[in-house]
Amino acid sequence: MFSKTCEYALRALIYIAQQSKNDSRVGIKDISKNINSPEYFIAKILQDLSRKGFVQSAKGPNGGFYMDQKNLNMSIADIVREVDGDKLFSGCGLGLEQCSETHPCPLHDQFKSIRDNLRQMLENSKIQMFVDNLDLQLTYLKR
CATH class of the missing domain: 1.10.10.10 (Winged helix-like DNA-binding domain superfamily/Winged helix DNA-binding domain)
Incomplete structure (x- = not known):
């Protein structure tokens, strides 16, 4: 990860x-x-x-x-953003560049909720x- x-x-x-x-x-x-x-x-x-x-x-x-x-x-999220960038919190689950709400990949909806939960957990972890x-x-x- x-x-x-x-x-x-x-x-x-x-x-x-x-x-x-x-x-x-x-x-x-x-x-x-x-x-x-x-x-x-x-x-x-x-x-x-x-x-x-x-x-x-x-x-x-x-x-x-x-x-x-x-x-x-x-927060752990601050460190992750500094070292790995924001991709973990905003990237596509399949790594597609064009994935978005209007042009979703096959994993978009499921991955979005997982990604949001992960971001929230890491933001709250000090x-x-x-x-x-x-x-x-x-x-x-x-x-």
Whole structure:
């Protein structure tokens, strides 16, 4: 459903948020190890997300990535849109460019409701929610 880049971005941001408690910062090696991602790939993704304000970074011996309260209130949909674009929320189920209300594909009506439910779920899913569930051990990022 998501691109590999988006999957890594989501996992990394949730992990960073969880580790950001008490003003902690987390490095690339730690992130990579704990979300099962290639180090160079996650570094590139986080560098881009940092420039765009989805995560903060600090250089130096006590440096690393961290999140503030604003970031914790981001929706998963915001991250998906930034990394993968809006296609998941507006695209055709068959990938047709001309699919619309007036010119629907065979899956249009069914896919539209699924797509709308998915958008709503991801809009209502905030980073903080995932951190809370991880802390309660209701969910996990790595097994």
